[in-house]
Amino acid sequence: MRRIAVRRAVQAAAGEVALVLVGLLVLLLAPVHPRPARISSAAALPAGAGAGILLFALLARERRIPRLGPRAVAALPLLLTRAAFEECVWRWGVLLALSPPLGPGGATAVSSVSFAAAHGVEQTARQLAVRTVLGGTFAIVFLATGRLAGAIAAHAAYNTLVVGAIASWGGERP
Numbered sequence: 001m002r003r004i005a006v007r008r009a010v011q012a013a014a015g016e017v018a019l020v021l022v023g024l025l026v027l028l029l030a031p032v033h034p035r036p037a038r039i040s041s042a043a044a045l046p047a048g049a050g051a052g053i054l055l056f057a058l059l060a061r062e063r064r065i066p067r068l069g070p071r072a073v074a075a076l077p078l079l080l081t082r083a084a085f086e087e088c089v090w091r092w093g094v095l096l097a098l099s100p101p102l103g104p105g106g107a108t109a110v111s112s113v114s115f116a117a118a119h120g121v122e123q124t125a126r127q128l129a130v131r132t133v134l135g136g137t138f139a140i141v142f143l144a145t146g147r148l149a150g151a152i153a154a155h156a157a158y159n160t161l162v163v164g165a166i167a168s169w170g171g172e173r174p
Contacts, residue, residue, distance in 0.1 A: 037146035044141075048150035051141050052157030056165075059130055066164035075163050083155035090115045090135060091142040091151045104143055112136040134158065 039047070057063075066072075090111050098107035112135030116123075119131050134155075142151040 039145050039147065039150075041147050041149045044145040044147035044150035045153045047145060048141050048147075048153030048155075049157040051137060051150075052154035052159075053161065055134065055137050055154070056158050056161040059133065060161075060165065062165070062169060066161055067168040068160065068164040069167050071167040072160055072164040076160065079159045079163065080152075080156045083159060084152045086115070087138065087142070087148055087151045087155055091139055092148055095139055095142065108136055108139040108143070112139055 094111040094114060095107050098110055102110060112132050115135030115138075116128050116131035119127075123131070138151045138154050141154045142148060144150075
């Protein structure tokens with residue numbers, strides 16, 4: 001039992017290291033063409049958070065609001081940091097790098113599927129589909145607002161609700 005836990009911890013750490021390395025490579029090597037901001041960061045934050053909350057409401061298996069207990073609150077700094085890092089990689093790096101050759105729609109599709117695939121090889125079809133929809137939604141928030149802050153807020157809001165749901169509903173991800 002302990003060996004399985006250690007193996008899973010090592011696999012999770014290796015995944016995080018791989019994500020960091022891929023992210024750094026993308027940010028260093030990809031030619032990024034920033035899009036003009038359409039709204040202020042102050043407006044992008046609640047718009048993004050609202051998109052993340054709405055997305056959770058649409059995708060959750062249960063139709064009740066998760067309780068954000070101590071576990072979810074304690075995880076907030078990690079959730080925000082991870083959301084910010086992933087959005088820098090997938091929206092700022094990959095999406096913007098692919099937009100010139102593929103256009104916004106093609107870049108959104110490719111970056112969303114890549115975002116989903118990067119979340120693990122042992123995913124169910126539902127998990128892969130949900131994560132593709134998540135990536136697409138975060139991309140749309142980024143493109144619509146022109147602000148990475150909006151995509152980060154959407155991602156962080158969604159992940160916070162997932163952690164709250166796991167803690168209060170028990171079991172798997174909603």
